[in-house]
Amino acid sequence: MAMSFCGNDKGINPYSVVQGTLNNGCFVDALNLVPHVFLLFITFPILFIGWGSQSSKVQIHHNTWLHFPGHNMRWILTFSLLFVHVCEFAEGIVSDKTMLTTTHLHLFLPAFMGFIAATTSVVYYHNIETSNFPKLLLVLFIYWVLAFITKSIKLWKFAVHEVGPQHLRFCITALLVLLYGLLMAVEINVIRVRKYVFFANPQKVKPPEDLQDLGVRFLQPFVNLLSKATYWWMNPLIIGAHKRPIELKKIGKLPIAMRALTNYLKLKDAYEDQRTAEDPNKAPSIWRSMHRAFGRPILLSSTFRYLADLLGFAGPLCICGIVKYLKEDKLSVQDKAKNTKMDVYFIPSTELLQNPSVLAVLLFLALILQRTFLQASYYVTIETGINLRGALLAMIYNKILRLSTSNMSMGEMTIGQINNLVAIETNQLMWFFFLCPNLWAMPVQIIMGVILLYYLLGWSALVGASVIVLLAPVQYLIATKLADTQKSTLEHSTDRLKKTSEILKGIKLLKLYAWENIFCDSVEETRGKELTSLRTFAFYTSMSIFMNAAIPIAAVLATFVMSHFLNEKGPTPHEAFAALALFHILVTPLFLLSTVVRFAVKALVSVEKLNEFLQSDEIGDDSWRNGDMSVSMEAGKKHSGGTKAINRKQPIRYQMDNYELPTRRQMRPTETEDVAVKVSNGFFTWGSNLSTLSDINICIPTGQLTMIVGQVGCGKSSLLLAMLGEMQTIDGRVYWSKQSDNEMAHEGNISWSGAEERDEDVRSKNRYSVAYATQKSWLLNATVEENITFGSPFNKQRYKTVIDACSLQPDIDLLPFGDQTEIGERGINLSGGQRQRICVARALYQNTNIVFLDDPFSALDIHLSDHLMQEGILKFLQDDKRTVVLVTHKLQYLIHADWIIAMKDGSVLREGTLKDIQTHDIELYEHWKTLMNRQDHGLEKDIQQDSQTTLERKTLRRAFYPRETKNQMDDEDEEEEEEEEDDDNMSTTTNRRSKVPWRVCWCYLSSGGFFMVFLMVSSKLLKHSVIVAIDYWLAIWTSSRTNATNAGNETNFTNSTGPADPSSGIDSYYLPVFVTLCAAGITLCLITSLTVEFLGVSAATNLHHNLLNKIIHAPIRFFDITPLGLIINRFSADTNIIDQHIPPTLESLTRSTLLLLSAIGVISSITPAFLIALGPLAVAFYFIQKYFRVASKDLQDLDDSTQLPLLCHFSETAEGLTTIRAFRHEARFKQRMLELTDTNNTAYLFLSAANRWLEVRTDYLGAVIVLTAAGASIWSLQYSQDHGALVGLGLTYALTVTNYLNWVVRNLADLEVQMAAVKKVNSFLGTESENYEGSMDASQVPENWPQTGEIKIQDLCVRYDPMLKPVLKHVNMYIEPGQKVGICGRTGSGKSSLSLAFFNMVDIFEGKIIIDGIDICKLPLQTLRSRLSIILQDPVLFSGSIRFNLDPERTCSDDRLWEALEIAQLKNMVKTLPGGLDAVVTEAGENFSVGQRQLFCLARAFVRKSSILIMDEATASIDMATENILQKVVMTAFADRTVVTIAHRVHTILEADLVIVMKRGNILEYDKPETLLEQEDGMFASFVRADM
16 A cells, blocks of 8 residues: 555645645645654754763752642643544544545654654653753743644634534644643743743742752652652662662651651641630540641542542443444445545544544553552542651640649559550541542442443343442441451450460479469460450451452342343343443442441541540649749740741751740749758649648758658658649649759750740749659660660760769670660560669769659669669769759668658658757657668678679579570571671672562461361362353353344344344343352352451461460470560460461452453453463563562561551650659650651651552553453454454453452562561471470379489489580489488579479480489479479469469369468468458569568468479578578478578578588589588688678
């Protein structure tokens, strides 16, 4: 076929210009080419030369990025322009085809060139914009003007030649004129605003502030529209994740508009503005403030959502069109003549939409647009939700800092509630925001869908739709049931965790007493309850999944059966498949609606809780009615000024405090300047109107040491808090003195509040920071050093002095990283004394004038208290002339006090110096003296106390000593990561962890049981085959009907007596099969959803059961080297994932994979040509998912790891409120909270942006699949006479592919993360168990063995692990029946190891221990351990009753138990408790003192009538009195038993019959104590001397 620009048809000279040049259509088209060619000629050199050379030299960084005015408008117009050019091109090709004779290039070439020119213009523009060089935009301006002129000429000529809107080309040209005009206007606007040309002084514009800060890596708000829509800017991050993990550094900071502070100020303004002058106490509505602060983005998102939903209906309509017009006839000749003008054929506007190929392209474009809008809508809501969460967190935090202390202590606001607000309620609201556009988009979508269905199928469609609508409430019901079941599951699992962690903490005792199985059973019982509710949960989940899968089948069934009975002439294939696609569209909103409604209900509850919290009492202004009125007025003024009045010169961080902290606590300068604090006539209360402190009149002298003494509970701590303003004042005043100017200077670094810095006057009246150490120590989750410096600048000299004064150095040396070790909740657990000393050190280190110490000696032993008193308080603080207020019970320190305040029952008994009191109140002085004597007397005997600290240090050392072995065990994960870090060459780093752990998956499935796995696989495959069969049958049925109808019409033509309906016969054949298939499909849906869920439950059951048994029966060594937290994690987080998260993920993954495969299978079988395109698509998909999974896992980890510090910071603040407020560090803590919130939000934003990145890409792939499927079927139809119906089937399937592609990848990524839990649990299942079976049978052991208690130890060698050195080397000893033996030696000499050897708890690899003639290594462990008794160093009690603690096996009578209690001197105490033996013991026995707990352990040992008792340093942690009881009992009650005492302090074994001194695992001395004492240079003698 000849080709020429104007075509060369016979008989027409296309180049003649007889009627005038412009009347030649071809010439006009040629004229239209000019601007395009002009643009390409000019821009290409600039693009290639200019940017080519520049970008090779220097990477254009985003600090030059800028949006010119009208940026988004230009992108939208350009995209519309491209679309219109595509239409113009299509129109040209179609009209050219109609003219048939020769090809007319001028019909479509200008359109093609226009398309290229438009693309070039936008690329060119983007480059100019990112390099901020507007002068070059002139080229574009010229181009738009030229294009506008040429197109206008064309339009004018059309009008002259009577071509009107009924012709398509006229409409297209008109649109182009409009678009070029608008683009010209945009360009003029840029010139007007930027003045870059024709103006004398062009404007210099800098990019936004965020972009100049290179730390901002979240570029979504700053990139151009195309990159925004496709998340192109994420590419480097996601692809880079493959080489190295994404760290916090990589994701940088948030842009200013998204930071928590910005959003907090927005929300706070909206909240405060609701408080009107008329009704200042009216509670503002949170809903309204959220709407005012964040309403606009939600509106935008809803708009996107509506657009996406409307475009969604293009799919079914295009399918309908394609199937319908595939078989249509061509045009008649006279039509053609009518539409030929200017020698060119013009298509009528309607004809284009009847061309299947055009429809296929339109469908493709509609899909792309729909998906882009949908993702944009998701993104906007998620960003808004995250912003809202940041604002709410800041709001809650500010409220926490102002909560009145009485609220916290009276239990109106527990820390648990606050944690829930932070962790749960804010997230509920965030999720509600994510889903709320659905609330109003879905009803519209449903209504539209039903209308279209009615239009396609008539009344029968409404039947199908009503099936869907009627089942929606059922789904809602299921959803609420799910939520309830989840609650009960949670309760049981909390219970189970409590029991498990109790077992793990007391595991040593359980093993020694052979009680593991009893406790194991109790956990299994709780787990049983938990599993029952998990089964219910699984049932409801599977119901929900079943509904989701079965509803579309049911709807289709109802529709087509109805249409049969309504006896219409049945749907044609194009109607049937459009309807099928519509049903698919309709199910999603209905399924989601139940979720959304549930979230809306939850959000209402959350807002209720938040409101209640924000309305709760604050500390503050009402309790400071005393100050100068003028000042509080001023504070009020500053407050109402709103944000605008903030001092602009200060950096942003101050803004929050400035207008947050009303200055408070003012006082008049008192007459006496040497008084630091004065309380006059004070009555203070903790909330209820009963005053806790009454009639307080005291002075605290400046620079002196004041002590406050009195009995427990007489209000000493309350007095300190009252002075700090934490209590509510009923009457009276607290005055704080002014400080001299030079002191103010060194305070400056602490009081940050901008208000104070601006206003000297307010400052002098304000109280300064007070260093305050509470009684209950409070630590931050930070390093030891950060806990002590607490935000002050680090001064090495001062720091060292403080550490020495608090004797912290030895403790710090024990920590794995010295003072850089993390302590606090998530860090290392320190003992009470160590925690308290760190708190005191913090108070000493601070540079404040006043120091309040609340009973700093309570948890310290005598040496440390003395040292602290001398070095810390008397020397360090007094040398600095600081005012010290010390609350204490240790009266022997009163001699050091400059001023004493004695309290009794909430009022001051006496105040004055010790001398005053001696002279004026003899009685009190004498009372003190007797107490002091008693304390001093205690001192002499009390060398014991020293042990407490050594003990604490020892436990600390124990926690870290097995460092080297712990690392081997920890977790294979960590090893893998370490290996990666070691060899950093490319080969290892390129391929990062993108493989799904199939081995672990298999392990998970096999623990679910093979039958279940088989059932699941087979039912899944069957179900999907049936679903395909249903649709295939539908296709054949409708097309056979159509054929029959056509045939029938021809016969009817001749025989007009009565209308015969041939289709009814066909129906009777097709309908039953269709109904059967649908029924089968629905049944299979039910079976598959049930099998998957119950497979999950049985896997969870088995995994937990095995894990529990493995761990409880593991050797004690395992617990020494595995951190407790790690084990508990397996039972909490990991078990939870296995229980609840893996089954739905697995279900979703298998379902979407099979749907995807069946869809691709159907398309390929209908149009085999599709397989050619499948290859490249599969490759693209593979790479997308490969990159995404790695990045997603990293970002998920970042999100998890940044969430924990945030939650901890909240609970920490709530616990340490009084300290933070006393120190005046609110501003610093707010700053920290904002940083933590922003970090977490950054991670979360990146995670959701990565999800959008994936979805946009898979959606576009899906659209390409639809296009290729449509193209292939249209193309193959020209060569074969195939059913149009099957094409409809193929396209309907192609439409669904998009969703599944997405889900496959998301679920793969989720499964990968969740399988890690199975992997971790699995790594513990490999632990060796102890060998419980001995070589003897339990029945061979005599009933009453060991009867006499004779012990022979021969050549005993013991080690903890075959890898380690022996701890006992060739020990020999003989103990006669009934002997009392004492074993002593330094720490680490092997004493405790010997006690464990009796129970076969350690590896006895040589020698033997023979008790009453039986070698203990041959006995079953259960038998051996149940026949011996031991009292351990730390008393262990379990929660339950006293009876349960003494005798968990329930074998003894009550009399026996009472007898044991009487021996342990506990009988009277237990009798007073409610319930006697059944009285409650709280967790770890917290409701008894340490001494009482130790005595319970003694009673426990006595209940078990064993002839051998081993006491392992049992007196280490108790006071003298208890110890004396213990010694007596051992001598009397155990007179006939063999007792082995491992002594911590030698004087406990001076009475023994035999003393053994050990050193480094060998026996050093072995004799009667008297004999050993005579050896002056002996080890034992030196011990005794040291202990005296």
